[in-house]
Amino acid sequence: MIRTADIFGSSVVAVGAFNPAIFSPDWLERNKLIGNEDADNAKKAPSLIISQQVTVFETEWFAFQVLKNQFSLTSKGALTPAFKDLAVGILSLVPQTPIIAIGLNFLAHFRLGTEAEYHKIGDVLAPKTIWNSLYPGRNAAGLANLTIRIQDAERGQTPRSGNEKRITVQPSDKVKFGVFLTLNDHREIIESKETGMTTAEQAATLVDSEWQNSWDDAVRVFDSVVSQALSAA
């Protein structure tokens, strides 16, 4: 049985050298990346900060934060490719910004039918035999956080690139007897004269071409982890 998430979202994070003060709601509106209603909402929101060190604001469908070394755009509500278009648009507007890495992040909360299913996920992914023998009796061993890293290399070999994926599993704090999964698709951005593109242009192109693939991969991985764990003997 294929399980589908109850809650699903995304975040695009870039690491580089940014000028937070330029990323204002007005700037996004002037460049036609958001409409006037979104800009007005962002300006009225109590979370609004625009300064040399940090810019933070949110609309009904995204939250945005820029630090000097990090750019973070997070979806709110229903996730659509409009979110990716916004990330691409913003990065395209700052072509000279040095960017060294991009993270295409996805998260999901899955509601499980029973408490037994909830514990089964943790027990299959992290068997408790060793822990129960170390803490027998009235101690309960439970999975709090599991991270699997997928690198571009055969086991024991040096990775071919800094690109990697990290999948985490934790108990959900949003749905009862739920499991929370994240996928971080981390991509290095390397300056290249061959492409003729700046690192920001490369980052924008990468988000444009790979975000949907990462979304599909996250759905595949999340659904498979939950389904396979539940169907394990």
Add this chain to the structure above:
Amino acid sequence: MINLSTMPITPNHSPFGERAFDFQSNSALAEVAFREDSSTAFVDKANYDETSTIPKNKEVVPPSPQLIIDRSEDIDATVIQLWEGRVLEVDIQNELMQVLLTAKIGQIPEHTAEIELQWVSEQDRDLVAPGAVFYLTLYKQTRRGSIKNSQELRFRRRPAWTKQQVQKIYADADLILAKMQSRATAE
């Protein structure tokens, strides 16, 4: 050391590091933070180990602002169906647009439809023109224990082409043209 994390910094989220202490009264302004130097995992849930006493491999990074948006309620929906739509015709008189819908989930054939302009938000009205792309989403929202199904129509927005992009297109066109001209012609 360069911090390569591609995760957002948010309160209540552990892998970036825990909040060590606030040195200003407004926690939004600045804090000393601990971060794992190579972690790129995304986390959007309560910091289960905020009180952890387990030492971790951390570096102390300079004071960095923390996100003050309360995101605990932010990501609360999942998409049931998503269509990418293209406007074919606009009938201003009757407040309608003729559209071509392509399902992004499942194997559903393309189909045309009529959508009333009342479903387009005011801020997107000036984008309604033949060729414009939009996303029509049916989604399930879980908020404070209640679940509701809803829909959203949002037009695609892309930035105008920059001078550099236009120059690159001209340069590419010149290159192609040069190659075409260099071919031998039959006598």
